[in-house]
Amino acid sequence: MSVRRWAADLAMGVRFAFAGGREGWTRAVLTAVGVGLGVALLLLTTAIPNALAVRHEREAARTDITFVDSGQLPSGSNTLVVANVGTDFRDDTVRGRALEPEGPRAPLPPGVEKFPAVGEMVVSPALKRLLESDSGELLRKRLPDRIVGTIGESGLVGSAELAFYRGAEGLAPHIDGGRVTRIDHFGETDPSSERMDPVLLLLVLVVFVALLTPVAVFIAAAVRFGGERRDRRLAALRLVGSDSRMTRRIAAGEALAGALLGLVFGAVFFLAGRQLAGTAEVFHVSVFPSYLDPSPVLALLVAVTVPAAAVLVTLFALRGVVIEPLGVVRTARPARRRLWWRLLLPLGGLAMLYPMVGQGRANGDFNQYLVVGGVILLLVGVTALLPWVVETVVSRLGAGGVSWQLAVRRLQVGSGTAARMVNGIAVAVAGAIALQMLFAGVDGDYTEDTGYDVMRAQMQVSVPSEVPVAVAAGKFRRTEGVEGVHVYSEGYLGDRRRDPEKSTPLTVGDCAALREIARLASCRDGDVFAVRGAEYDTDLGSLSKPGRTLYLDPTYAPGPKSREIPWTVPRDLKDARPRIGMTGGEQGGFLVTPKALAASAVPGLSGELYLRIDRSAPDVQENVRNTAAAVDPLAYPMTWAATEKSGRFTAIRTGLFAGAACVLALIGASLLVAQLEQLRERRKLLSSLVAFGTRRRTLGLSVLWQTAVPIALGLLLASVVGLTLGAVLLKMADTAVRVDWASVLSMTGIGAAVVLVVTLLSLPPLLRLMRPDGLRTE
Structure with missing residues (x-):
């Protein structure tokens, strides 16, 4: 088969997607929205390294600790005495410096145009808003100086940072090289950085893999929206003379169209989210929109990988579907799914991680390729095992109420579709459980006893x-x-x-x-x-x-x-x-x-x-x-x-929480889109049942059961895989295996809550679809 023939068939599928009437456009837009949400999060992830680098550069550029003994630096026309007068306000840290220039060439801090006089201060925009608000009343008593300007973006590490510079005098006698120092420039003079602990590197790797794998799973599921109707439409192509291979390539072209449109949607979502990120603060971390600049190479990789994945996933999904001129052979009882090859993925992941068991932090860095590959195989193993688990369980379900029987029969006919909807949430929960186990297990290694007797003084x-x-x-x-x-x-x-x-x-x-x-x-x-x-x-x-x-x-x-x-x-x-x-x-x-x-x-x-x-x-x-x-x-x-944690450990955990919040938002949005797509495909069936007298309450409960059964099985499987992965990671870190059952239950509860919210949001469109006039056709 020539490349030209492939290209022509894919192009025909793209034309069908955009020129196939309302049905084709609806499917293309739903696919694009699902893919676009995933692409936006991938672009955001590719921008995170640059955002962290810029924050580090900004912090380094404004530091006033130059690692030079301030007693050796004499007062001169180019010197400045700086005092650390930062404070805390409730749960927020306020970075503060008192400045006393000792000459006309004293260095200005980044983002400051001129030195404030005694009784004056320049503040960050976020601090200015806080001081002017009612909630900042207590802080105003502590910072009574007159605000004469704001600190520019170059002098701040985030849009929500609270910071100020105030004028001062008489600081020189207090110079101690610590909280009060004399400098002739801002910025670090020693660019060397401390080598990161191997276990912390392991945490970073697992966090990225655990957060990105659900995104990839959602994108793969999104390109299959409207699969059943699409397959029935493809039968018409067989009727006019196309062979089965050409038909599958045309179907892949339709998925490619949705993926390409999804790239456009993803870019729009990313730009909107980029601007929104400049006004948000997640776990006391904020950024400016300019920080979120994706690496061109990584952005190009996303742009190439997503359409290619759409084509491959579609071809893989159609491998067991027989498309004939008179219809799609899918209504017959399908062959039972085989278990043996599905077990190879998690077993392969365990095999990749096993050589690093017991390595700990004393034997060098962990092999990044083995860590990433092993974790991915274990998490992707959830997506391979879940369809088999759902099919095996629902085939044994039987008697019950009408709503239960409707739901069970629907699951028995299309268990693969139900599993695909749950795959993403199951992968996310499995990764979260493993990470929580790893964090809880090594927490004690990065927590030190301060020695303070908090019973005698606070x-x-x-x-x-x-x-x-x-x-x-x-x-x-x-x-x-x-x-x-x-x-x-x-x-x-x-x-x-x-x-x-x-x-x-x-x-x-x-x-x-x-x-x-x-x-x-x-x-x-x-x-x-x-x-x-x-x-x-x-x-x-x-x-x-x-x-x-x-x-x-x-x-x-x-x-x-x-x-x-x-x-x-x-x-x-x-x-x-x-x-x-x-x-x-x-x-x-x-x-x-x-x-x-x-x-x-x-x-x-x-x-x-x-x-x-x-x-x-x-x-x-x-x-x-x-x-x-x-x-x-x-x-x-x-x-x-009584205790304090390592700054790097806390930063990684904060990054996990921030990333998990984004992934949960994506999970909820993608699940809602998938649920709406499923309801759209079943519009005529729902209308038929209503026309024959089925109560809406019964249909609503059947939809709820169709969601609850797969999610329960998915969360159970996710718990098993997550506990297994967490135990292996703890063994790799040479730490005793302990199960934090509270975290396991909270992770599964969060996953179930997301699905419940999505189900509730899908009820209004479900009620609109349950009308007899939905039987009309054009």
């Missing part, structure tokens, strides 16, 4: 040395929702003024506060204690000799000059034993009550306040943050948590 506030700690403590005690405050002044003592060889902490607090961090036999104001035997404090023994002169806040070279305040170890020094403090460690060094410390030593100490709050009080954390901002702009409040 928030911590660091205040600069210039702020009287007693005054700050009084303001926090008067803050609504604060039940108690432990107050400490902290610093370091060295054996020399500059570049000391030995050093130890010094902590000032009242007796109640000191008992929280050490075991004291007795205590009264005026006492000084040396904490003996504290972990990591090896220098106290030689530094705690009575009468010895030590230096508070010594200067470490290289670095900014510190205060170097002399302090003499008192002769009535008392011993104390360490205990686990509120931060999870042992506090060593000297403990001093307020009366025992000279006023001259106070400037060398910074304040630490540990707050016990009533979490049930409304906005108690926001009230604490507002109080901290009122105490000093550089005060740093922090909310404690």
Whole structure:
């Protein structure tokens, strides 16, 4: 068979699709909508790598941590002092910087046209909207500066990011190389990046495969919309002289027409979704529309693969259909589906994954080709097994009500169509279950115990040395929702003024506060204690000799000059034993009550306040943050948590949730289109049943049963495959296999809920179709 003959037959099928009257156009448009939704999501996926790269570049371009000791950079006409004054507002992070230019050539942050003066700030568009809204009232108290401009797109990583730059003065004395630093440019100077953990790479690979496979399944199902009517139309071609092979190629041409139109629809859907993405935020992640720029190579791959898949799927679907001049031999009892070859797909997937069992993170990266191939085979195995499962089960179903019998008979006649509708949701649920098992299994490896004792305190506030700690403590005690405050002044003592060889902490607090961090036999104001035997404090023994002169806040070279305040170890020094403090460690060094410390030593100490709050009080954390901002702009409040997760692990899980939301939207939309197409094909049958007196309630229930039975079987199969894949992935990660049954049930429940919503949305058109006048024909 020549290529020219193939091309001519396919072109004839394309002409039939667009010139075949309302019936042909309807089928072409339904196919195009289904394919277009899948193509839009594929294009969105191909744009994700570029979006992540742009976000990383924007973040890198505005960083003010240049990995250069700020003490080595002298003040000049091209320097800028930057302070991290970011905050949190409810569940959102607000990125904030205070800027103090030290000369006319000080570097401007990306997206900022000029430096704001003291009392002024430039903000991101999202933060401006929040501050101007009623919900931003508490945040306005914390950020009272006048807004004089907005940050441009080049200075933000997302359209919904909350960020601001404010003017400041007097920052230079606070330079510490951490929260306050001096820079002469923005941007990273060290482009090297940390190598990603092999298990995290495995997670990324499985996330992409698990999210994209349902999309491919939906596209394959969409090109078969209207299959039964199309096959009957093809019988006319046999009547006018075409052979069976030519007829199948013409049918493939019709599917090709729908796929090509679907590419156009997909491009339109993608462009619309691209603009919509600029106004949306999913799990605190947002992008600008310009970020979603698909790779030309990947976009071309989608444009070539989708039409080719439409032709191949159609030819494969017609392999068992006999199209004769007088009709389509499909109404006869079909041959039972064979199981053996359907098992080869999941078994092949397991065989590809088996060599990596037990590899873990200590034996290098996982083989990407084996991972991708194995996961795809296992998930695609669901689509191969489900038609056999549905056929086997429904063939054994029998007696019941009228609606049940109508549904069962319909499933027995066309179990393949029912399975195709459920394939996508089953694949998505299987992948989601496996991912949830993998995430739950390795979660502990990427979760660290912070050590914070959240029963004794829930928030911590660091205040600069210039702020009287007693005054700050009084303001926090008067803050609504604060039940108690432990107050400490902290610093370091060295054996020399500059570049000391030995050093130890010094902590000032009242007796109640000191008992929280050490075991004291007795205590009264005026006492000084040396904490003996504290972990990591090896220098106290030689530094705690009575009468010895030590230096508070010594200067470490290289670095900014510190205060170097002399302090003499008192002769009535008392011993104390360490205990686990509120931060999870042992506090060593000297403990001093307020009366025992000279006023001259106070400037060398910074304040630490540990707050016990009533979490049930409304906005108690926001009230604490507002109080901290009122105490000093550089005060740093922090909310404690018992554990914290790896940033990369959290980012991957967030990406999974965002992708899963998109896939679920696609599943719902595609299922609705498929359901409407099925109802359209059965219009005359439904009208006939109504004309003979069948109640609409009975027909409605029969449609519900026709959806419920396959989805129940599909979700059951998806659970088995998902649990199997999850167990294998956990073994590959060298992690104990644990089944998170709550996640399994939630994933299957979400899948069932999507199908239920689609079924409810299809009821109005079903009621319109159940009319006797649907028997009319032209």
